[in-house]
Amino acid sequence: MSNSADSALVAVLMGSKSDWETMRHTDEMLTRFGVPHECRVLSAHRTPAETAEYVAAAESRGIELIIAAAGGAAHLAGVVAAQTLLPVLGVPIESPSLKGLDSLLSIVQMPGGIPVGTLAIGKPGAINAALLAVAILASSRPELREKLRQYRAEQADKVLRETVP
Ligand code: RP5
Numbered sequence: 001m002s003n004s005a006d007s008a009l010v011a012v013l014m015g016s017k018s019d020w021e022t023m024r025h026t027d028e029m030l031t032r033f034g035v036p037h038e039c040r041v042l043s044a045h046r047t048p049a050e051t052a053e054y055v056a057a058a059e060s061r062g063i064e065l066i067i068a069a070a071g072g073a074a075h076l077a078g079v080v081a082a083q084t085l086l087p088v089l090g091v092p093i094e095s096p097s098l099k100g101l102d103s104l105l106s107i108v109q110m111p112g113g114i115p116v117g118t119l120a121i122g123k124p125g126a127i128n129a130a131l132l133a134v135a136i137l138a139s140s141r142p143e144l145r146e147k148l149r150q151y152r153a154e155q156a157d158k159v160l161r162e163t164v165p
Contacts, residue, residue: 010037010133011063013054013080015070017041019093022126023069026091029130033147035137044075051076055083065136067129068116071095074106077116087117087136089129094122 010030014023023039030037042051058066066086068077071093081088092103100121108118117132119125131148138145 007036007062008038009062009064009137010035011054011058011066012037012039013042013051013066013068013076014039015041015043015045015074015076015093019069019071022093022122023091025123025126026067026069026130029127030133033130033134033144033151035130035134035144042076044070044079045073048079051079052083055080058084059086065089065133067091067133069093069126069129070107071100071103072097072106074103077107077118078110078114081110081114081116088115089132090116090118091125091129092118092121 012023012026012030014020019041020039027037027039040054042054044051055066063086065088066080066084067089068080069091070076072095074090074092077088077090090107092100092107094100095103104118104121107116110116119129119132131151134144134148138148
């Protein structure tokens with residue numbers, strides 16, 4: 001099971017259901033690597049108490065890493081990072097008004113002391129958040145490291161087989 005709340009190693013949080021179109025790429029990549037994970041909508045602004053409650057329980061539930069995505073005044077990743085010792089990766093959602101630059105700056109400009117590993121805006125960031133989570137988990141899981149090596153090799157093969165007119 002890749003998306004099992006009971007055994008999840010990675011929590012994929014997003015500020016709104018509207019973020020799913022982007023974050024489904026994180027879900028799909030974690031599933032591809034067979035990483036148990038759970039996806040939840042939790043908002044730093046709309047559900048602050050529930051977000052704090054979730055984060056407080058995460059480590060004792062076996063979660064090892066949290067991915068948090070949000071758009072606009074994107075505080076979710078920082079708020080989560082402030083309340084846990086688990087590594088937190090932030091994905092800036094491409095917002096309609098400022099194309100995600102607002103989200104990026106909100107997530108990346110953390111004050112020194114509370115880090116959020118910030119990925120690219122939108123789909124590339126969502127994919128890379130999963131791949132970075134895999135790389136972090138793989139440091140103590142040889143089978144995951146081997147899957148990551150194979151993924152990179154397949155990606156390189158695909159590029160080398162490309163032809164252009
Ligand atoms: C943020 O506000 C969410 O992460 C989302 O990207 C953005 C807009 O949310 P909705 O108004 O679409 O629910 O909290």
